[in-house]
Amino acid sequence: MPETKNDYPVLLVENIGVSFGDFHALAGISLKVMPNTIHSLIGPNGAGKTTLFNAISGIRPPNTGTVIFDGAAITRIPAHRRVKHGMARSFQVTNLYPALSVKENIRLAVQARYLSESWVFWRSHRSRREIHDEVRTIMQDVSLEEKQHVNAADLSHGAQRSLEIGMALAGRPKMVCLDEPLAGMGIDDLRTTKELILNLKRKMAVLLIEHNMSVVLSISDRVTVMVQGKKIAEGEPEMIRRDSAVRTAYLGSQA
Numbered sequence: 001m002p003e004t005k006n007d008y009p010v011l012l013v014e015n016i017g018v019s020f021g022d023f024h025a026l027a028g029i030s031l032k033v034m035p036n037t038i039h040s041l042i043g044p045n046g047a048g049k050t051t052l053f054n055a056i057s058g059i060r061p062p063n064t065g066t067v068i069f070d071g072a073a074i075t076r077i078p079a080h081r082r083v084k085h086g087m088a089r090s091f092q093v094t095n096l097y098p099a100l101s102v103k104e105n106i107r108l109a110v111q112a113r114y115l116s117e118s119w120v121f122w123r124s125h126r127s128r129r130e131i132h133d134e135v136r137t138i139m140q141d142v143s144l145e146e147k148q149h150v151n152a153a154d155l156s157h158g159a160q161r162s163l164e165i166g167m168a169l170a171g172r173p174k175m176v177c178l179d180e181p182l183a184g185m186g187i188d189d190l191r192t193t194k195e196l197i198l199n200l201k202r203k204m205a206v207l208l209i210e211h212n213m214s215v216v217l218s219i220s221d222r223v224t225v226m227v228q229g230k231k232i233a234e235g236e237p238e239m240i241r242r243d244s245a246v247r248t249a250y251l252g253s254q255a
Ligand SMILES: Nc1ncnc2c1ncn2[C@@H]1O[C@H](COP(=O)(O)OP(=O)(O)O)[C@@H](O)[C@H]1O
Pocket: 020, 025, 043, 044, 045, 046, 047, 048, 049, 050, 051, 052
C-alpha cells in the first residue's frame, strides 16, 4: 500500500444489482467515493438510494456486483463487521439512550470501541484519560459541548441527529453513511447539521442521501443521480445543476 492513500477510493462499488423477486431495484450501479469528500446520492423516491445504502452497509447484500471498502472486498460480510473496517451508518434516534446525557451517550460509544479493540487497555488507567479526551473532541465535532449534560430525550430533533452522528464518529470510521439526515428539520437545526456534515469531511468520507437539493448542491464534492435503479448522471454540483437529464428527472418532483 502506498503512503498517501488519498488517490484511492475509500469505497468502490462495482455493478451492484439488487432484485426483489422479478423487480430490479438496482440494475448495475457503480460508484467511487474518495477520502475526505462529501459524495451525495440523489434521485426521486423509489430510485433505489436506500437499497444501495443497504447493499453498501451490509444490511441486504446485493444479488450481483462487489463492494470494496478501504481496499478490502466486503460484499458479503455482515453489517456489524463492517464497523471494524471503518464504515459507519448514522444510527436511528431509538439507538440513543434517552435517559442518559449527551456526554454519557458518547462515552458509551467510545468505550464500546475501546472494549472491542482491547479489553486490557480499556481497563487501564491511561485509557480513562484518552476516553475522556476523545469524548470531548467528539462533542466539539458535533457542536454539542454546551448540551453535554442534557439528556438525549430532551434534545431537539436536530441535536438528536447530531448526537447520533457523534456516536457513529466514536467508532473512528473512514466513511459515514447518512440517509436523509436533514429530514423533518427546522431552519436552525438544518443550518447546524449542514455545518456538521461539512466538518465531517476533514476526518472521513461522507456518503449522503438527501432530498434538500440546495443543501446537496452547496456541500457536496460529487453528486450521483439515480432514477429507477440506474445512474443517470454524476459529477460536481455545478455540472449536475446544468444537466438536462437531471432536470427532466426532477421536473414536477418535490426535490
Ligand atoms: N424490501 C423490499 N421489497 C420489495 N421492494 C422493495 C423493498 N425495498 C425497496 N423496494 C423497492 O425498491 C425500489 C427502491 O426503493 P428505495 O431504495 O427505498 O428507494 P429510495 O430510497 O431511492 O426512495 C422501490 O420501488 C421500492 O418499492
